[in-house]
Amino acid sequence: MFTSAILDLRLERNWEPGRLTAEAFRWPTSDPELPLRELATHLAPRSFADAGSPVVTPASVDSQSGGVRRRNKKYQGAVFQVGSELRSGDVLVPRLGVGPALLVSDHLRGALVAARFSALRPLEPELGLWLWGVLSSESGRRLRANLSQGAAVAAVEASVLLDATVPVPPLERMRRVTGPLRAIEDSTHVDEEEAVETWWQTTDLRATEWRIALATPDPSLLTAGAPLANFCGEIARGRSTRRLAIEEEAPGYLPVADVSMLGGKPPRRWVPQDEGNPTVAYPGDLLVAALGNLPHARVADAPVAADTHVLILRLRNPSLGPALAHYLNGQDAYRVRQMLTVGATIPSISATDIGRIPVPAAALEQADAHAAELPLAQRLEQVLWES
Numbered sequence: 001m002f003t004s005a006i007l008d009l010r011l012e013r014n015w016e017p018g019r020l021t022a023e024a025f026r027w028p029t030s031d032p033e034l035p036l037r038e039l040a041t042h043l044a045p046r047s048f049a050d051a052g053s054p055v056v057t058p059a060s061v062d063s064q065s066g067g068v069r070r071r072n073k074k075y076q077g078a079v080f081q082v083g084s085e086l087r088s089g090d091v092l093v094p095r096l097g098v099g100p101a102l103l104v105s106d107h108l109r110g111a112l113v114a115a116r117f118s119a120l121r122p123l124e125p126e127l128g129l130w131l132w133g134v135l136s137s138e139s140g141r142r143l144r145a146n147l148s149q150g151a152a153v154a155a156v157e158a159s160v161l162l163d164a165t166v167p168v169p170p171l172e173r174m175r176r177v178t179g180p181l182r183a184i185e186d187s188t189h190v191d192e193e194e195a196v197e198t199w200w201q202t203t204d205l206r207a208t209e210w211r212i213a214l215a216t217p218d219p220s221l222l223t224a225g226a227p228l229a230n231f232c233g234e235i236a237r238g239r240s241t242r243r244l245a246i247e248e249e250a251p252g253y254l255p256v257a258d259v260s261m262l263g264g265k266p267p268r269r270w271v272p273q274d275e276g277n278p279t280v281a282y283p284g285d286l287l288v289a290a291l292g293n294l295p296h297a298r299v300a301d302a303p304v305a306a307d308t309h310v311l312i313l314r315l316r317n318p319s320l321g322p323a324l325a326h327y328l329n330g331q332d333a334y335r336v337r338q339m340l341t342v343g344a345t346i347p348s349i350s351a352t353d354i355g356r357i358p359v360p361a362a363a364l365e366q367a368d369a370h371a372a373e374l375p376l377a378q379r380l381e382q383v384l385w386e387s
Contacts (some may be wrong), residue, residue: 031169037162037190045078057114058094063264066100066376089128092117098141101169107341118158131252137380168199229355234314238279238306245269256308262296285317297328327363
């Protein structure tokens with residue numbers, strides 16, 4: 001996600017990097033472009049959610065599949081309500097980060113949506129699917145990254161987003177990609193994942209681990225499959241990369257795989273491959289976040305240097321990587337991970353405990369299907385600009 005340009009700064013009113021890089025951005029198409037404010041209106045939230053209500057936030061949306069994974073019950077603040085305030089065809093764009101946009105449809109009926117999204121209502125019904133695809137594609141994510149006003153976390157205000165221009169093809173071509181776009185959007189309608197909320201039982205703590213007994217009423221979940229460690233020749237934790245890291249790509253340097261990169265963001269740092277003894281993940285290795293609630297499991301497709309908060313699982317059979325990543329990112333493995341994490345404020349999991357996660361045989365049966373899946377942004381990029 002990089003944009004380069006040569007600019008004469010003597011002609012610029014200021015040197016604000018976000019504005020300069022946004023103006024240097026180019027869509028990969030020759031279609032005419034229009035500002036978003038000429039294609040959609042911006043909606044303001046009119047409802048409020050108290051803590052405990054299930055709310056869809058940008059963090060609820062899986063960066064790879066684009067589907068709503070789980071709702072946030074800790075959010076408290078302004079919200080949109082699907083049905084009374086939002087309707088099918090509206091587009092929700094994250095204000096923080098460059099994650100996928102959401103297209104409002106019947107599968108979200110009745111949902112509460114956090115005001116952390118910018119809500120857009122297309123002026124023409126046919127534009128909703130198109131704008132969702134464009135803004136969720138790799139190019140759309142680059143645009144939003146360039147528009148951002150935050151260094152650590154991309155932040156795009158609604159007014160800035162509305163000023164951005166997007167390509168609008170002739171109606172005939174837009175209709176030609178409607179079918180493929182609809183199929184991709186339908187694939188984001190996945191079953192949501194909710195962990196067990198409350199329970200109680202009487203347990204003999206002399207016969208079980210305290211943390212397991214306190215985490216779940218059903219410790220048998222830990223034996224519902226072969227331990228993940230059985231599929232690994234080695235599970236290694238990454239090393240600190242900050243001492244030798246640079247913030248620009250350079251020959252002989254490897255991108256650093258940190259938790260944000262596993263979550264779908266572009267690399268932020270690079271380290272020398274032959275200095276500092278980095279922990280390198282190679283194509284076929286499985287990368288899993290050791291910090292945070294979500295695993296963000298993904299298979300490495302190029303050499304990367306693992307950050308200290310990333311675990312490298314060197315698989316005995318690399319062909320199982322996509323299926324294992326799919327399982328670790330799913331509901332069943334998520335529940336087990338919550339049993340094994342430590343730390344209330346910033347949860348983390350050790351290499352030993354990640355190896356304890358059970359993998360049922362059924363999770364490996366669809367290995368070929370999972371191997372063929374591409375991240376949402378890549379699929380949209382292919383359909384929008386290569387069709």
